[in-house]
Every structure is written in structure tokens, then in C-alpha cells.
Amino acid sequence: MSLIRSRLLTKLTLLATAAMTIITTSASCLTVPAAAVGVAFQDISDSYAYQSITSLHAKGILAGTQPGYFSPKKAVTRAEWVTALDRTLGLEPVQASVSSYRDVSKQAWYYGWIEAASQLDVVQGGTSATFQPNSPVTRQEAALMIARLIRSTGSGAAVSTFTDANKIADWALEAVTTVNRYGFMKGEDNQFRPTSSLTREETAALLERLLTYSTQHASKTASTASSIRLGWQYDQSVQQFESSVLQSNINTLSPRWFFLNETGNISDLTNTSLLTWSKQHQKKVWAMVGNRSNLTMTHQILSSDVLRNKTITQLANAVSTHHLDGLVIDFENVDGQDRTQLTLFIQQLKAKLKSLNAVLAICVSPDYGTDWTAAFDYKQLGAAADYLILMGYDEHWGGSSTPGSVSSLPWLRESVRRFLLTTDPDKAILALPLFTRNWTLNASGQSVASSDISLIEQNQLVPRSTSKPIWHDDIQQYTVSYRDTQLHKLWLEEGRSFTRKYRLGQDKGVAGFAYWYAGGASSDLWSSVKNADRFARRGL
Numbered sequence: 001m002s003l004i005r006s007r008l009l010t011k012l013t014l015l016a017t018a019a020m021t022i023i024t025t026s027a028s029c030l031t032v033p034a035a036a037v038g039v040a041f042q043d044i045s046d047s048y049a050y051q052s053i054t055s056l057h058a059k060g061i062l063a064g065t066q067p068g069y070f071s072p073k074k075a076v077t078r079a080e081w082v083t084a085l086d087r088t089l090g091l092e093p094v095q096a097s098v099s100s101y102r103d104v105s106k107q108a109w110y111y112g113w114i115e116a117a118s119q120l121d122v123v124q125g126g127t128s129a130t131f132q133p134n135s136p137v138t139r140q141e142a143a144l145m146i147a148r149l150i151r152s153t154g155s156g157a158a159v160s161t162f163t164d165a166n167k168i169a170d171w172a173l174e175a176v177t178t179v180n181r182y183g184f185m186k187g188e189d190n191q192f193r194p195t196s197s198l199t200r201e202e203t204a205a206l207l208e209r210l211l212t213y214s215t216q217h218a219s220k221t222a223s224t225a226s227s228i229r230l231g232w233q234y235d236q237s238v239q240q241f242e243s244s245v246l247q248s249n250i251n252t253l254s255p256r257w258f259f260l261n262e263t264g265n266i267s268d269l270t271n272t273s274l275l276t277w278s279k280q281h282q283k284k285v286w287a288m289v290g291n292r293s294n295l296t297m298t299h300q301i302l303s304s305d306v307l308r309n310k311t312i313t314q315l316a317n318a319v320s321t322h323h324l325d326g327l328v329i330d331f332e333n334v335d336g337q338d339r340t341q342l343t344l345f346i347q348q349l350k351a352k353l354k355s356l357n358a359v360l361a362i363c364v365s366p367d368y369g370t371d372w373t374a375a376f377d378y379k380q381l382g383a384a385a386d387y388l389i390l391m392g393y394d395e396h397w398g399g400s401s402t403p404g405s406v407s408s409l410p411w412l413r414e415s416v417r418r419f420l421l422t423t424d425p426d427k428a429i430l431a432l433p434l435f436t437r438n439w440t441l442n443a444s445g446q447s448v449a450s451s452d453i454s455l456i457e458q459n460q461l462v463p464r465s466t467s468k469p470i471w472h473d474d475i476q477q478y479t480v481s482y483r484d485t486q487l488h489k490l491w492l493e494e495g496r497s498f499t500r501k502y503r504l505g506q507d508k509g510v511a512g513f514a515y516w517y518a519g520g521a522s523s524d525l526w527s528s529v530k531n532a533d534r535f536a537r538r539g540l
Contacts, residue, residue, distance in 0.1 A: 041070035049201040052208035061087040062204060072201035079110035079133035081142065081203065082117045085149075088207045089214065090534050091116045094527045096495050097459045098469050098478055101131040108133070119499040119528050120535055122149050136197035139185065140172035143194075146184050146210065147175035150540050162192040169194065184209050217539030228387070228429055228512025230254050230328075232288065236519040238274050244518040245283065248526045249533060252284040254328050254514070258318065259290050262297045264310035270322050286326035286359060289315060293333040302334075302341035312345070316352035326359030328389065336374030343377050347384040361387035361429065365394070366415035378422040386427065389514050390419045392501070393433035403439035403447040405491040407432070408475035409500050416508055429512045430505040433493055434520030441487045448486075454520040455493055462492070476500050495528035502532045 040054045041064055047053065053070055056062040061084055065071040076084075086093070093112025100118045104111055110133055117123040123131075123145050160168060160177055168176050176192055179185040184206055187193065198206075231250035233241045245253065255274060259267040270287070278285050291298045301307045315327060327349075334342055350360045362385045364376045382388050395411045396404035405411070419428065436458050440449040453461075462469065462480055469478035469492060478492040505513055515521070 040064075042068050044070050044072055044201075047072045047201045049205040049208075052204040053201065056084075056088075056204055056207060056211075061207065062200075065200075070200060072199065072204075074200050075136040075197035076200055076203050077134050078131065078137045078141070079108075079114065081137040081145075081198065082123055083110055083113040084203060084207060085122070085145065085210075086113050086116050088211050089149075089538055089540075091120075091531045092527055094119060094495055094531065095524050096528075097455075097522055097524055098462065098492065098494050098496070100471075100496060101129060102468070103130045104133055115495070116527075116531055117145075119496045120503075120531065121500070124148075138195050139192065139198055139202075140168055140176060140194035142198050142203075142206065143179045143185055144172050144175040146206070147178045149210070150178075150182070150213070160192070162187055162190060164191045164193065167194050168192060182213070184213075214538040214540055218537055228252055228514075230286065230389075230429065230431075230512065230514040231518035232256070232514070232516050234517035234519065236517075238271055238277075240519060242274070242277055244521070246281075247523060248515075248518065248521065249530055250283070250515070250518060252286055252325075252512075253278055254286050254288045256290060257287040258315065258327075259292055260294075260297060260301055260311060262300055262307075264301065264307040264314070266311060266314045266318070268318055270318070272322075275322060284325040286328045286361060287318075287322075287324055288328045288330050291331040291334075295333045295335055298331055298333070299335050299338055302338045302345055308341070308345055308348070312349045312352055315349060316356065319353060319356050319358050324358060326361065326386075327353065329360070329362040329385075331363075331375075333372075334375035336371060339375045339377055342375050343380045343384065346381055350384050350386070359386045361385060361389055363389045363391055363431070364419075365391050367418050368415075378419070382423045382427055387429050387511060388419075388423050388427060389429040389431050390415065390423075391431045391516075392416070393431070393435075393516070396437070398437060398450045398452065400450075401446050403437075403441060403445075403450070403489055405475060405477055406436050406493065407501065408477055408491075409497070409504070410475060412501055413504060416504060420508060425509040426511055428508075428510045429514050430508075430510050431514040431516055432498065432501050432505075434515050434517055434525070436490060436493045439489045441489055455522045455525060456520070458490060458492060459494075459522055461488075461490065471496075494522075495525050498525060499528050499532050502529060503536075506532065506536050 040057050044050050044053050049072065053062065053072065065074065094115045095106070095112050096115040096119070099106060100115060104114055114123070114131060114133065160173060172194060176194065180187070228251070229249045230252040231245060231248060231254065233253065233255040236244065253274070255271065257269045261267055275285060301311055318324070319327065329346065331342070346360070346362055353360050362381055364378060364381065365373050367373050367376070367378060378388070392412050392415060393407040395407050396402060416430065435452050435454055437450045438453050438461065439447050442448050461482065464482040465480045469480040471478050477497045478494065479489060480492060481487060481489045502513065
């Protein structure tokens with residue numbers, strides 16, 4: 001080998017070795033966790049929030065601004081603050097079908113985090129339609145969010161002892177008083193500095209206190225893990241139903257398997273493959289028993305001792321044969337004259353199912369004194385059955401000439417209030433709508449037709465509107481209109497509206513929820529529901 005060639009190879013070898021050293025060093029800096037070398041960040045040794053920063057970093061709640069650096073004095077944006085707040089609460093981002101704020105793009109990294117907090121009513125925008133995600137969050141804004149989070153804004157008159165109390169905005173005064181009393185935010189030198197930007201180290205200290213507080217409250221709150229989450233099978237194959245259940249928080253299946261027959265012989269549509277699947281996935285099965293809304297046939301069965309007993313015996317035999325966990329009675333359009341006989345049917349059926357250790361639930365509509373609910377003796381039915389399922393929808397029914405919401409929050413709140421006058425919350429299940437109605441309107445705004453649509457179909461129609469959905473504070477719901485050959489209007493059921501209904505049931509301490517129907521949900525809605533469950537388990 002020539003001397004020149006030898007020197008050239010040596011030089012190339014040295015260059016290659018140097019290059020490999022640089023690449024390896026850079027890769028190590030990016031891939032090796034800072035905690036692996038004992039110190040999370042190089043710039044927090046003098047920070048009063050050192051322990052909080054390292055603790056929250058280890059939990060995956062807070063990250064650095066760059067490898068090895070936390071930047072403790074840097075201001076936190078509203079988007080960053082909400083993201084860290086969500087992570088502290090164990091929430092997941094929600095890719096909501098409708099954006100709550102016009103300045104928060106669905107493509108932004110923080111979109112799902114802001115929607116998650118907004119749906120739980122923890123945060124609100126700078127105005128009714130904007131969030132200002134990239135603006136620094138102020139201390140008084142953070143105080144308001146924490147106060148909303150723990151659902152407390154003080155007691156009595158809000159009086160602040162801070163020397164700069166006159167600088168606290170009126171809308172934040174109660175919240176500042178609250179977070180100070182709870183020890184979340186203490187101020188400095190007897191000043192609160194309400195308009196100062198919240199720093200990253202202040203954020204760490206505040207969230208660590210919140211985490212401790214929520215952990216303490218969670219330990220005092222009964223777990224909702226075993227609560228009933230029932231999903232009806234409708235307009236889906238078995239495989240489609242199973243797929244929907246796996247995306248959801250449903251733990252109790254209610255397939256539409258049994259129907260009354262005027263001879264007393266029930267129609268049995270039991271699917272054994274679903275039964276096998278339910279056991280493999282630890283799901284209960286409460287099969288639905290329907291009457292196909294046939295008033296005459298239902299009267300014939302309920303009013304006859306022979307037919308009533310025959311039907312009850314056949315249902316009990318089906319429960320025993322198929323090893324069902326329970327039954328859900330869904331009789332619609334029952335004549336008011338059959339009130340006593342309906343109650344007797346439930347009492348006698350429950351007596352049969354008790355020996356089989358099977359649950360009996362019955363669906364009832366909200367009691368507004370109409371003929372539709374005349375057959376329901378709520379108090380007696382509640383005493384006989386294990387659960388009453390309140391159908392929390394049909395505020396505006398499909399045949400109405402007046403278009404409107406399927407279930408607005410004020411209407412649902414009043415319906416639940418009336419329901420709980422006669423029904424123990426421990427025996428109450430709140431059924432919520434995973435559907436809405438597409439109303440066709442005439443020139444005067446009256447309905448000329450309507451059709452029930454799933455939330456998936458709803459979300460496909462929303463982009464057809466020339467304007468964005470409008471949020472209505474009075475009913476806690478969006479509306480949107482679009483036109484083809486006629487004018488259409490929708491009252492949307494989506495994560496923000498649905499979560500408020502869901503939390504109403506949680507606040508009232510109901511035994512669980514039911515969904516009509518499992519296949520009607522869009523995928524983002526299940527994220528919203530799961531977040532509501534996580535939030536409830538925090539005890540806040």
C-alpha cells in the first residue's frame with residue numbers, strides 16, 4: 001500500500017470515528033431521560049418549586065422547554081396551562097366535533113386539551129367565542145380556573161386581605177379568596193399580583209397542591225368503576241355493536257332480544273355469540289323486552305291473568321336458559337287504564353327473577369302528567385324493580401310541529417328533579433340520547449318533517465351550514481342550520497352539551513347511565529364521557 005493511500009485511509013477512519021461520536025452524543029441527549037443521570041433539569045436548583053417540578057416531570061405532567069432545561073421563570077400560556085391542568089386530572093384530549101372557540105384550530109397541538117377542559121366547564125374563553133391560547137395566563141385567571149375546578153367560589157362575601165386587592169378583577173375576587181383559603185395560591189409579601197403572568201415554577205407548585213387535594217378527595221369518594229353504564233343495541237349487527245362497546249365505557253349490554261306476542265309466547269332473538277363475547281369481556285347482559293309500542297296487544301297481555309303469567313314464565317325461562325344477568329322492560333304506548341296491571345306485571349316478574357339472581361329494570365318517561373306516562377306508578381314500580389331507567393330525551397318528539405332539542409339541559413334537570421321525588425337515586429339510571437333530530441322547517445319556522453339521526457350523521461351535516469354552530473347558554477347546546485331544497489335545523493348533541501347532562505346525573509348520585517343507542521355515538525364523544533368519569537373519581 002502506498003504511503004499516500006495509507007494516510008488517506010487513516011484520515012477517513014478518523015473522520016468517520018469523529019462523526020459517529022457526534023451522532024451518538026446528540027442522540028443520547030435526545031433519547032436518554034434526564035432523570036436517568038439524577039437531575040431532571042439544570043436550571044431548577046434554586047427554585048422554591050424544585051420538588052414539585054421534579055415530581056410532576058416524573059409523572060409526565062410537566063416537560064422542559066428544551067433538553068435539560070425547565071425555564072422556571074418563563075410565563076405559561078393559556079394553552080400550556082390548560083394542558084398541564086388536564087394531565088394533572090388524568091384527562092385525555094378530546095378531538096371535539098365542534099370547536100368551542102373560533103381562535104383554537106382543530107389542527108393545533110392544544111386543541112384536544114382545551115376542549116377536554118371546556119367540556120367539563122373548568123375553563124372558559126377570554127370572550128364567549130375566543131380562548132386566546134397563546135396569551136400568558138394571569139394569576140387571577142388561574143385562580144378562577146382552580147375555583148371552577150373544585151366547584152367552589154367562596155362562601156359569603158368575597159373579602160381579600162391582599163394589599164393589592166383593589167387590582168383584582170370583580171369576576172376573579174371570589175375565586176382568589178377561595179384559592180387563598182384552600183391554600184392553592186398564597187401570594188407574596190401580602191400581595192396577590194392578579195395580573196402578573198403565571199410562571200412555570202408557580203404552575204408546578206400550584207398543580208402539586210391540586211394533585212394532593214384531588215387525591216385526598218378521591219380517597220373519600222366512592223369509586224364509580226362498578227356503576228352501571230348500559231348501552232342498547234339498535235340498528236347494528238352483533239360485530240358492530242361489540243366494536244361500539246369496546247370504544248365506550250359501557251359495561252352492561254342491552255340487546256333487543258325479546259318482544260311480547262298476543263298469544264303470550266315471547267319472540268326470542270337471543271344471539272349466543274354475543275353472550276359468549278360478553279363473558280369474555282366481563283360485560284353484563286340485561287336483555288331488552290319490548291312491546292313494539294302496540295297499545296292493544298299490551299293491554300291484552302297485562303289485563304289477562306293467563307297471558308300475563310304465561311309471558312312472565314317464558315321470560316324467566318329465557319333468563320335461566322341463556323344465563324342472562326337481567327332484563328330491561330321497555331313498554332311504550334301503554335294505556336293509562338293498565339297502570340295497576342303494569343305494576344303487577346313488574347312485581348310478579350321480579351318475584352320470578354329473584355330466585356335466578358337476575359336484575360329487573362324498567363324504562364319510564366319523565367312525568368309531565370300526560371297520557372304517555374299515565375300507566376307509570378313511579379313509586380310502586382321503583383319499589384318492585386331493581387332499577388328505573390329515566391328516558392332523558394324526547395323533549396321535542398319527532399311528530400311535533402314545534403322543532404327543538406331532543407334534550408336540553410334545563411328540561412332534563414327538571415325531568416330528573418321530578419323523577420327523584422319518587423325514586424331513590426340508588427335505583428335510578430339516567431338514559432341519555434346518542435341521537436338528534438334533523439328538522440325540516442317551513443317559511444314560518446314550523447316543522448314539516450323530522451328524522452332521527454345518529455351523532456355520526458349529525459357531524460357529517462354540520463359542514464353543510466354556511467355559518468358556524470351557535471352555542472346557547474340558556475339550553476347549553478349548539479344549533480346549526482343548513483339548506484338544500486328546504487331549510488333544516490339541528491340541535492346538536494356533542495361532547496360539550498352531553499358532558500353537562502352526564503355531570504347532572506353524577507351530581508344527583510344516580511346509579512348509572514344508559515345510552516340510546518350505542519351505535520349512535522361519534523368516537524370523540526366517548527372520550528368526553530370517559531373524562532367525565534375520571535373527573536368524578538377525582539372527587540372534585
